[in-house]
Amino acid sequence: MPLAAEPDDAHEEGEDQQLLLTAKGGPALEGLVVGSYCHDVLIRGGRIVGETLGGAAAFVSNVLDAASPREEEQGEAPFVVVSKVGRDFAYASAPAPARRPPLLCASPTTSFHAQFSDAAASAHAPDRELRRVRACDPIYPADLPDRRFAYGLAVGVAGEVLPETLERMIRLCHAVLVDAQALIRAFDGDGAVGHVALEDTPYARLLPRVAFLKASSEEAPYVGVETARRQCCVIVTDGRDGCRLYWDGGEARVAPFPAVQVDPTGAGDSFLAGFAAGLLWGLSATDAALLGNFFGAAAVSQVGVPTFHPKMLQAVKEILEEKIAKRSSPCINGTTFTFDRSSVHDELHAALQEAARLMPEQQQADPTNGNGGDICSV
Ligand SMILES: Nc1ncnc2c1ncn2[C@@H]1O[C@H](COP(=O)(O)OP(=O)(O)OP(=O)(O)O)[C@@H](O)[C@H]1O
């Protein structure tokens, strides 16, 4: 399957394609993450049980920083975040916004109330009702840096990634990954989050130029998987059941990792970033989804933006270095992605499962990481 961007998009104005997607040893693959940080208020039984930094950009940055391939001396992972908040933003010094500060607006920071119900403990019931109580300004095309990126992640939470902004991302980035929640959320007069059919939105015409579209199982019916898979690769995440990938001509189920869920917020965001990191490591889409599932499981194990134990991250890095060294050909070669499960898929799953054991250890060892642990246990 060709990459998302049409040839003229990412390479107009004489840009050198080799600079954008060069395999290991070359310049780092720089990413562009677009979507706003927000305030999340977690409510259970009418009582506030948590107030945390939210916004897909925060969860995505956290995982990209943790899992993107880079040389030791490179320091921070190479990606830019374009996000907007108001002067009331409460988490400017939290790691993700401190590393990549948001643009400051006159309007207030986007804010969500997530109402958890005890009755939602079944696997497929929506686990929370979301209400947007404040909305920051949208992100305009002119807010994006005027240069090229290897990849882009469109991860809005409240309609802030405008169609024209997504279009500009597609022009700037060699491959764009999109979270459907950025495209199909609708808000009633009370701020309650609902969905509209993707085909009825101005985003629909951009789909053939998107590489990967990720939707939760709740969002999937609004995306229209059978139509969308003919235009890009669609990934449907399904909570504790892992995920499925659908592309033109194939599909695959990717097994989950066990987790003790304390807060489902950010699972999808962390999945998408883990998946993107997997692609950057050179994995096929189906193999990269293992890394998505891994970080999705890690996200639900903590309240808010998770802290990863350095030992766990070191284990993941070593696993990837070892398994990828065994592969005969890289999957990102500047023109194509591969989708199928590779011969190392099962080994990779088993090895990551071992690494996942380091996550609960961390919670016991680090009670200061903000875990209330009483949001939504399974
Ligand atoms: N309870 C769980 N146990 C293990 N893995 C989980 C669990 N919940 C989520 N995950 C992982 O995270 C991925 C994304 O989760 P999910 O499908 O709930 O996304 P989402 O509904 O978009 O999440 P959110 O909107 O809360 O960020 C799943 O595909 C799975 O890999």
Ligand SMILES: O[C@H]1[C@H](O)[C@@H](O)[C@H](O)[C@@H](O)[C@H]1O
């Ligand atoms: O912080 C969260 C998170 O980013 C979720 O992905 C999104 O569904 C919510 O709206 C947001 O409040």
